[in-house]
Amino acid sequence: MKLDVVQLTKEIVAYPSESQTSNVEVTQHIAGVLDQLGFRIEEVPYTDEAGVAKLSIVGKLGTGEGGLALMSHDDVVPANPADGWHRDPYDSYEANGKLYGRGSCDMKGPLAASICAAARFKAADLTAPLYLVVTADEEVHAIGAQKVTAHSKLFAEACIGCGIICEPTSLRVVHAHKGSLAIQVTAKGRPAHTSTLKGINANLKMIPFLAEMKQFNEQVLSARRYRNEEFVPPHSEWCIGINDHNRATNISPAQSICTLNYRPMPGIDVDALIDTTRKSAEKHGLDFALKHRGEPLYTAVDAPLVRTALKLTGCRKPTTVAYGTDGMAFVEKMKQMIVLGPGDIAQAHTANEWIQTDQLRASVDLYARFIEHICV
Template structure:
């Protein structure tokens, strides 16, 4: 479920965006506690979602609690969505149905996406596009001619995917020096679900995610992959389409954030957020406690010092734009 709240009245103010879902915790390496048992040790808070991003949400709520509603001259919004990790579905529902979201857009509230940035101001991130290619065969004993190995149709598709991948790494058209790495990021996975070497694979699935940057047309890569699948006679399904987020680093809002946080310059990150769906919020950036290096790990944690600093930082932004 999505949870959206407002503190105070009027227009403008500050909107904080987060999500409450986490990635699965099937693999967890901490022997003394489970993934959903918050544990503090050595200056860290361990647990699934501690970094991505329940720790950030708790940080902002603690900051908001330091200010009473009667003190606010402009409103404070908290938007916390479901299903961010599986396609930004909660954010899509907020945009489609929430009256409070429409209100904060109309009032030109400033937006903060609380994903982990180690409290650095982030003015842009890569997008996320995904698709799935499926070839089908027939399982049989591999010593006979009765089977049809689904991988044989998949192999030429993978060759074309390697060609596209290499092109985006080497061609300046697909590069942007503001990001690291400065080329389109790819993750290509393959699974034929075969459990024995003497059974022909009845199905082969290639799952692809790529991360385009501002100024690119990611649909061109999508169509090239679709055409390759058609040429190989295999199925093709688009699973994710979310463009990059970008707020010009020289813009008034980013400069305000830098001044408020005492930082010299903003930066970009290579992961994505559901903030791309909040495009109607014209002043928006990513700023949250914790490091992306700890997100999704099998011993996920957030430093308590990041939480403490984050509370003070968020409080200063609330006082700057809502009081």
Template structure:
């Protein structure tokens, strides 16, 4: 069954699969396409917190053990401020050697490239090819978390030590590690009143001493070797703080002040140490503390034979690290896993998202060579 990567990428972009919506339609489309390629299909469903149906699809082509697994996600971030050609983020446009559209880079282009590689592969398979397409990567990787917990095919990959590729955009460079994620929410409570009176309690003033101490902790994470790793750029955990008091008017004393923060732990670091320190600080100051959902770092030894083989396939001389996260954070039961896909992360989530056609075509060639080396 012939599949053209560009045509398929355009078709996938036309599905407005923003994470807040159900992805059932694009997942069912992908499942039918996988069936057409000869795959056995596993479809799992769950509901997100608002009750929206989400779908993961896994296809398996061929028999035997080991083989190669590809992981991609079908959801995309919103595109309300789209500035790309055509004016419609879900109306793909090809212009000046680029495919524009929401998800073109992150990561429907990659999914299309891998499916085209499978479709154009005509040698007999001695080991299976798995294609796992998830929901909700853009919102705490819920789809991959559900897949890891409920997919029989995923358990099969783990048991057989299948080599796995997370197809996020890396310009087809081999990525052996990425940072994780952790965070917290600290809340100060006050009492709303007209600011001309003394009847109110301004929650922001209660938050200020906490922020002073949090700033000291932030500075420590930039110098303490415990929180540094020179394999990454930047080499620190990138503690990022946001503040909001939800106050409707400047003449009302804020009754609530919220500090939310995220940091990106690297392999070998224990984020709970930092969370425990912040929790103790908040409680000492009479503030409430809640941890936010976390995500594991991804790491494979850069000297691992799988990494060496990937470097040979991509004709590159050294593997890289990245500071963003992927579905791999929920798939760490897979011990041979790296990140590699067409496109540049700099174009992901932008108001005119695009992928170079050359990268799309190169992705097909590279993925096809992975299939040849690991499945024949």
């Protein structure tokens, strides 16, 4: 079956599957295409924290063991027309060799490319299976990927083989990326009219902890043990947010919430990072909550998949990136993964997001070469 990658990208961009809304419709559309291509589909549905229905799918073509998984997400970050979109973000259009639209680059274009590559093969052609993984909520701590990792039988099977996360890398071979860590620390006070001096200001309780975290941040940005030279930049920072959600300035703030985000790299002792933060919070009488922990992705530069990728792309050596992907969740079970896809991450999450159409088409050929090499 022949599919056109630009046409298919347009079709799936047309669903405004922003992460705070449901992705069920667009995922069912994709499942329908995969079904026509002969894939067996496993659904991994769930309801998110806000009560919105979400759906991830794993498709399998062919039989046998090992093989290749091509992995993408179909949620997108919000597109606010006030951010300077020239046209409807979900009515994609081509101009100057580019396809514009929310998700064209991150990552419905790359997802469409993986499907178009798969469309060139029939189950009977394959000696090892081909899997297509499409997740919800990648932009929200990779929750869809966490569910797939925990519950999908087909994904567990796919982990015997290797995987490509098709996120935009300008077709460079990425063998490692940083993880993510999210912590929330809360101080509780007592609200009262500030004229009475009867309140307890939660922000004041937070200040000693913030002073310690400022020092800790200076350490993680300078000390050798928090450094990994394989990455640019070789350090990560504590991104420290502070919010009291106070509704009037003459009420003593009843709560103070500190959000802390960090991007761990391989070789960094994440347990120690969490522990130091927890102890500091407890010392100052604050509530500590670990919100999310996503592992860094790391596949050795001499792993067979990386060597194959260098050969098929013509890249001289693999590289690393500072952003995370669904790999943060998949890495728990899948040991050989790379990130490789069309488009530049610089265009992701922007107003008037675009992807170069020639790169999109080149990636269809490239993914087909991977399938040929690993599954045929």
